[in-house]
Amino acid sequence: MQIIDQKVQITTVSSHIVIQPVTTKAQLKAFVELAYRLNADDPHWVPPLKSETYALLSPKKNPFFEHATVQLYLAERDGEAVGRISAHIDHLALEQPVEQGLGPGTGNWGLLEADSEATASSLIDAAEKWLKSKDIDRVIAPMSLSVWDEPGLLTFGYDHSPTVMMGHHNAAYQGWIEGEGYKSVKELITYDLPITDGFPPLIDRIIKSGERNSKLKLRKVEKAHFDRDAKIIMNILNDAWSDNWGFVPLTDHEIDHVGVKLKPIVYEDLIMIAEYDGKPVAFLMTLPDLNDRTKDMNGSLLPFNWAKLLWWLKFPKSPTMRVPLMGVVKELQNSRAASQMAFMMIEYIRREAVSKYGATRGELGWVLDDNQGMVAIANAIESKVNRIYTLYEKTI
Incomplete structure (x- = not known):
């Protein structure tokens, strides 16, 4: 093209x-x-x-x-x-x-x-x-x-x-x-939430019920095998989002490209994959806010910004964490297990973000305004809308 x-x-x-x-x-x-x-x-x-x-x-x-x-x-x-x-x-x-x-x-x-x-x-x-x-x-x-x-x-x-x-x-x-x-x-909506004090009691009960579910297993991604895990995540995404408004499937080359692009800002304890009966069925990806580090660089890594960025990537501290992607395969989206997996991943990653990275707030999104499942999750963890992006249409 x-x-x-x-x-x-x-x-x-x-x-x-x-x-x-x-x-x-x-x-x-x-x-x-x-x-x-x-x-x-x-x-x-x-x-x-x-x-x-x-x-x-x-x-x-x-x-x-x-x-x-x-x-x-x-x-x-x-x-x-x-x-x-x-x-x-x-x-x-x-x-x-x-x-x-x-x-x-x-x-x-x-x-x-x-x-x-x-x-x-x-x-x-x-x-x-x-x-x-x-x-x-x-x-x-x-x-x-x-x-x-x-x-x-x-x-x-x-x-x-x-x-x-x-x-x-x-x-x-x-x-x-x-x-x-x-x-x-x-x-397209993004949600802001404080994360230092945890979530409401209802969420804790859902998490505990998930921990008792012997069919569920959560694991962190392995950076040494990130190519493998990136493919797992993107395949889940292609399935989970396939009925969403505006969905366009990622090609195999795009999946590989996303893996390469994200690898420098991937931290194993901030991205999780959930398995059900031994099969990968859900994931949650969290990224430290790189913008907080690059905002004053004016788009250039020269002369010494590259060194500052490398140091931050090695020892990242960020008050903000963004959850850009989350998905559960369609087969399980309306199940009790889907809620258990979602809130378990959110809570486990929240703990790591606060204790290891100094995070105090999270941003979830973007979320389609008619995605009832994700809007319900955002409401359940008492987050608030902080940004809205509008897509327009016109007949020409």
Whole structure:
């Protein structure tokens, strides 16, 4: 698949703004660097490591491109970059059932950054025209790039920084996007909870009942065999989430890629796999908040940030833990064992996070607003909504 489309012509939107496809290394650099300039004054924006952003946009390094067509656009005014957007089609998403949110005729745009509403409007128009030229008639956005990356636009929770692998956006973008005719189609929720004092008595009783269940066995992942355990986790995930809105299966290459990407921030006592009758059926993944360490690095590991990061990775201390992924195979999702496994994993990891890593709070999510099981878990452990990301749709 390709990241550029040589057939797309430069589009002059006005006498001041020019939208053009990214086709050169210089344009790609401008595309990446723009986010750091436009968000420099936002105290809650966490600059991503530039190496990670370049890898995300590289067909050689990101297996998403094996099943997607991607076009990047750059907006310029008087020769200066003032906006950017990606337009893309995930061909695996086209194969999904329409009732699950994606399906035939659905494309996406994402990675939006703009200095003004006029710039944003011009960029969205260019993305829509490109998608329409590819026989797309419906847009779900923003999606940056995959549903497994950073989907949705932040629409609640601007007053604090995001945790690792979560986005943060200019509050003005919501009005600009909705002004282009986009309507909310799904909300992705994150939950905040204090973790130093444990959970309510009801949860303790469920955990104790699980500990008496001889069919249940919980184990930590083994970093020495993380490739094996990553495949187990992602296979459970593909099954557990397969009926969810917006689901797109991870390919074998993507599973391997996720394993490699996550391994540096994987700690054995923060990720658990649950077995039922000797078969892996559930998992819970927790990550120390890397953003807390990288926020002041401005996206660069030079000259000495690499040493600081390596030291932190070796001896991580983090007040915040994020639970990005959790799943139980469909066969057991409505069973008593599912509740037992979920709360046992949450509690066991909570103890480790507090005692070994100095954690005082956790963040759960994102969670689909209609995922009744996960919303019930979040409510049961008395967590509170702290961020909402909105996905929009529009017929073009």
